[in-house]
Amino acid sequence: MKVELRGNAFDIGTRYSSSNSAAAQKEQLSPDPDNLTETQRSVAAHMGIDGCSHKVSRSSAATLLLLQLACAVLSSLFQPSSGQSISTPPVSEKISLLQFKYSAGQFAEEISSWDWTVNQCTGWKGVKCWSTGNVRVLQLPQAGLNGTLTRDLGGLPFVTIFSLQGNNLTGVIPQEMVTMTGLKQLLLQGNQLNGSIPDCLRNMTKLEELNLANNRLEGPFPSNMFATMRNLQIVELGNNIISGPIPDDLVDIPTLQRLVLRSNNLSGPISPLLASSPSLVNVDLSNNSLEGNLPSTWTVTNMTSLDLSSNFLQGEIPFSLFSLSNLTRLNLARNNFTGKIPQLISCHFGDAAFSGNPLLRVEPCPLSATPSEPLPGEGDPRPRSGDPPLPFKKRSSSSLSTLTIVALTAGDIALLLMSGAGFVFFYMWWKKRSKNIRDDEKEEKAANCTLRSVYGKELGQAADPHRPTYLVPAPAALKPALKSVSGKLSEEVLDPKIALENDFALSCEEFGMDPVILDRRLVLDIETLLRANAVVLGAGTFGSVYMAVMDDGHMLAIKRLQDGALRNEDIFARQIKKLSDVKHPNLLPIRAYCWSPNEKLIIGDYMRNGNLFSLLHGDKDQRPAILSWATRHKIALETARALAHLHDNAVVHGNLKATNVLLDDKLEVRVADFGLESLLEKPLQHITNAGYLSPELLVSPHRKSAKGDVYSFGVLLLELLTGLEPLGKNMDLATWVKEMVKSRRTEEVFDPSLVSSHVLPAQDVLELLELALSCVHDQDNRRPTIASVLRSLETIVPSGGLLPDPAVLPQHMGEDFSVEHGYGETGRRVPVDSLELSPSQAAYYSDNSSSSISPLQAGISSSPGRDYD
Numbered sequence: 001m002k003v004e005l006r007g008n009a010f011d012i013g014t015r016y017s018s019s020n021s022a023a024a025q026k027e028q029l030s031p032d033p034d035n036l037t038e039t040q041r042s043v044a045a046h047m048g049i050d051g052c053s054h055k056v057s058r059s060s061a062a063t064l065l066l067l068q069l070a071c072a073v074l075s076s077l078f079q080p081s082s083g084q085s086i087s088t089p090p091v092s093e094k095i096s097l098l099q100f101k102y103s104a105g106q107f108a109e110e111i112s113s114w115d116w117t118v119n120q121c122t123g124w125k126g127v128k129c130w131s132t133g134n135v136r137v138l139q140l141p142q143a144g145l146n147g148t149l150t151r152d153l154g155g156l157p158f159v160t161i162f163s164l165q166g167n168n169l170t171g172v173i174p175q176e177m178v179t180m181t182g183l184k185q186l187l188l189q190g191n192q193l194n195g196s197i198p199d200c201l202r203n204m205t206k207l208e209e210l211n212l213a214n215n216r217l218e219g220p221f222p223s224n225m226f227a228t229m230r231n232l233q234i235v236e237l238g239n240n241i242i243s244g245p246i247p248d249d250l251v252d253i254p255t256l257q258r259l260v261l262r263s264n265n266l267s268g269p270i271s272p273l274l275a276s277s278p279s280l281v282n283v284d285l286s287n288n289s290l291e292g293n294l295p296s297t298w299t300v301t302n303m304t305s306l307d308l309s310s311n312f313l314q315g316e317i318p319f320s321l322f323s324l325s326n327l328t329r330l331n332l333a334r335n336n337f338t339g340k341i342p343q344l345i346s347c348h349f350g351d352a353a354f355s356g357n358p359l360l361r362v363e364p365c366p367l368s369a370t371p372s373e374p375l376p377g378e379g380d381p382r383p384r385s386g387d388p389p390l391p392f393k394k395r396s397s398s399s400l401s402t403l404t405i406v407a408l409t410a411g412d413i414a415l416l417l418m419s420g421a422g423f424v425f426f427y428m429w430w431k432k433r434s435k436n437i438r439d440d441e442k443e444e445k446a447a448n449c450t451l452r453s454v455y456g457k458e459l460g461q462a463a464d465p466h467r468p469t470y471l472v473p474a475p476a477a478l479k480p481a482l483k484s485v486s487g488k489l490s491e492e493v494l495d496p497k498i499a500l501e502n503d504f505a506l507s508c509e510e511f512g513m514d515p516v517i518l519d520r521r522l523v524l525d526i527e528t529l530l531r532a533n534a535v536v537l538g539a540g541t542f543g544s545v546y547m548a549v550m551d552d553g554h555m556l557a558i559k560r561l562q563d564g565a566l567r568n569e570d571i572f573a574r575q576i577k578k579l580s581d582v583k584h585p586n587l588l589p590i591r592a593y594c595w596s597p598n599e600k601l602i603i604g605d606y607m608r609n610g611n612l613f614s615l616l617h618g619d620k621d622q623r624p625a626i627l628s629w630a631t632r633h634k635i636a637l638e639t640a641r642a643l644a645h646l647h648d649n650a651v652v653h654g655n656l657k658a659t660n661v662l663l664d665d666k667l668e669v670r671v672a673d674f675g676l677e678s679l680l681e682k683p684l685q686h687i688t689n690a691g692y693l694s695p696e697l698l699v700s701p702h703r704k705s706a707k708g709d710v711y712s713f714g715v716l717l718l719e720l721l722t723g724l725e726p727l728g729k730n731m732d733l734a735t736w737v738k739e740m741v742k743s744r745r746t747e748e749v750f751d752p753s754l755v756s757s758h759v760l761p762a763q764d765v766l767e768l769l770e771l772a773l774s775c776v777h778d779q780d781n782r783r784p785t786i787a788s789v790l791r792s793l794e795t796i797v798p799s800g801g802l803l804p805d806p807a808v809l810p811q812h813m814g815e816d817f818s819v820e821h822g823y824g825e826t827g828r829r830v831p832v833d834s835l836e837l838s839p840s841q842a843a844y845y846s847d848n849s850s851s852s853i854s855p856l857q858a859g860i861s862s863s864p865g866r867d868y869d
């Protein structure tokens with residue numbers, strides 16, 4: 001009997017589905033809407049709300065009625081008689097939900113419980129109801145939904161939380177959702193939704209959180225859309241294709257705290273309203289096409305984080321911005337700002353905050369004062385909490401005082417800096433010291449350490465990394481794992497404010513045990529991990545890497561090892577302990593790990609400045625940085641130190657490449673991912689670092705050796721010298737440079753930002769090239785040891801024989817430099833085939849200049865077969 005009736009219910013759903021698209025059937029039904037029941041009337045009324053261009057059609061209402069009648073009979077038979085306190089749920093809402101299921105969730109295991117015979121309020125996953133029986137919450141994050149948001153969702157007028165993030169929903173956001181006038185959270189980030197931002201959102205006047213990030217929404221904001229949405233606290237629309245200006249009625253919402261519009265096509269100036277908002281805490285407008293000068297007066301007193309990097313902003317940076325009392329994270333990199341940044345300010349916000357502005361003169365900071373600190377005590381000679389008390393009252397804010405700013409703007413900068421050098425050092429010392437005191441206090445509270453959603457109550461306190469990071473949906477491979485544990489999730493983890501970043505936490509739940517801590521300064525338990533928000537940073541050879549934000553703002557990087565990791569816990573523990581024992585200031589320490597039969601996580605610190613590859617070559621959300629010769633030399637030196645230390649401790653890195661050369665807050669190198677193959681059941685048989693692999697390893701990738709590391713290091717040096725990626729279209733970088741040198745075209749290999757066309761490279765650069773070439777010798781026994789490479793590197797003192805950083809050039813020289821060296825009018829690097837590369841460098845990337853096969857593709861080291869003359 002039950003089976004039969006379920007079949008009926010399914011038929012109804014299917015018929016309804018097709019009726020929606022079949023005009024003929026609609027016409028046949030044509031009921032009189034005057035005869036609608038109370039619920040129907042309410043739905044229809046909501047669907048026809050003024051101000052929304054789309055109104056529900058007569059035939060839809062008719063279909064609804066017919067279905068409701070049919071279903072009402074069934075529901076009267078099959079409502080549970082368990083004495084629920086919830087009233088009988090409206091059938092129309094059930095139909096709307098089923099219709100949505102048939103459109104988007106037929107194959108989603110998550111909503112297999114959505115069965116007609118079950119009460120939707122008590123037995124359907126992801127659905128919660130009011131006591132009246134109306135749907136209050138629809139919450140299905142990462143549920144494997146695959147299809148469109150149907151117009152029938154308009155039949156859920158009493159929903160307050162609509163949370164379908166991290167699925168694979170396509171199509172437009174239907175105008176019918178206008179009926180949801182009581183909505184407080186609309187969370188659809190991490191889908192494939194397209195079309196424009198629907199005008200009808202304006203009717204959601206109670207909305208507090210709007211998150212449509214990571215979709216394909218395009219076009220400008222509907223005019224005056226936000227004028228009615230005055231309760232918004234969080235607006236996240238990053239990583240779409242939204243164009244046009246940022247509307248004033250958005251930035252002046254009196255409750256708005258978090259505004260993330262990064263990586264869109266937004267243009268126009270930054271409104272002075274944004275600079276004076278009393279509520280804004282976190283703002284990220286990076287990676288757009290915003291232009292013009294910054295507002296001259298900044299009074300956003302609550303703002304802690306502002307990212308305007310990678311735009312076309314220009315003019316001088318107003319000092320009032322630096323005086324904001326709570327601003328700890330500022331990123332103005334990669335714009336066209338002019339003027340001068342005194343040392344006091346570059347020390348406060350970090351040099352990187354101003355990099356990539358060719359006409360901005362930044363006085364580099366001899367110390368680092370960026371907000372994120374290493375764990376207390378780590379290689380850190382700073383005073384600790386046991387030290388004598390401070391001689392003055394603790395300041396409540398870390399901002400520069402108004403007095404300081406006035407002094408600076410009055411033109412006394414030089415004098416102030418000279419006479420105040422002691423103050424700077426003392427200030428930095430004090431700042432770091434107070435941080436240590438806080439850290440120590442936190443350590444004492446370790447046992448109670450819990451994490452909160454950074455998008456929830458702790459809004460804006462910790463979530464915003466200095467460097468923009470993409471939020472991306474969980475890798476497909478992870479989804480089954482999520483499903484398998486989702487049934488166990490607590491209510492709190494399903495908080496819709498905790499967005500798709502919780503992919504990591506979900507997968508971690510499988511452990512059910514605390515992580516093994518390898519660094520006693522790290523306080524972390526499974527609860528902590530479960531509640532942390534995680535962002536996928538990327539996936540590599542060994543698995544995915546996530547960034548997770550702790551409640552104290554500390555950011556961890558968590559590598560989730562793919563299948564193939566050691567199955568024996570003891571051996572895994574022994575190997576990982578061995579790796580974590582190899583400590584060096586230029587190695588990224590392993591702080592903890594999790595092991596379960598199905599999951600293995602490796603936990604270390606998150607490096608805000610990303611990796612060398614992105615820095616040199618740029619990536620999706622970062623343009624290449626302009627690195628001076630001295631900086632490149634420093635990176636080479638520190639990487640060599642890390643590698644030498646590994647080899648001294650009998651650890652082969654085995655996967656050295658620019659994405660594994662990470663940069664910490666002080667732009668100091670932290671080499672990551674060393675020795676990871678020792679954690680695998682079987683050595684990898686495939687190439688993990690194409691372009692960096694020595695000829696002998698191309699033949700036998702599993703025979704990792706110290707000399708193989710030296711070869712990879714040589715390629716890194718070449719990358720730093722040439723500015724080119726390790727793999728061109730037709731050959732690898734080492735082969736290309738060797739050929740260029742053989743053809744006496746050495747000067748053409750250097751990165752044009754290092755050497756002007758009429759100044760030959762200085763001796764020290766040539767020495768480095770020679771050293772790099774010795775490392776990439778085809779025969780491993782002819783390569784030097786890393787210890788001897790390090791010694792040579794230490795003797796090379798970067799000279800001033802090259803053009804200095806554009807940032808320190810006088811302005812007129814800066815202009816010449818940008819034109820001559822391919823930075824274009826805006827001071828940005830321009831793509832391959834343009835001025836940025838020498839003709840021979842451009843040829844390295846082009847695929848029509850040679851028909852040769854890359855030695856990597858061929859699996860052997862051979863002559864490139866390229867015509868160099």
Ligand SMILES: Nc1ncnc2c1ncn2[C@@H]1O[C@H](COP(=O)(O)OP(=O)(O)OP(=O)(O)O)[C@@H](O)[C@H]1O
Pocket residue numbers: 537538539540541542543544545557588604605606607608610611655659660662672673688
């Ligand atoms: N601790 C970290 N801090 C910041 N970024 C990190 C950290 N660890 C890894 N990443 C970044 O995350 C991304 C993915 O890293 P992952 O190690 O998985 O891949 P990979 O380095 O490209 O390749 P491989 O797995 O072969 O090393 C890379 O861009 C990497 O630079």
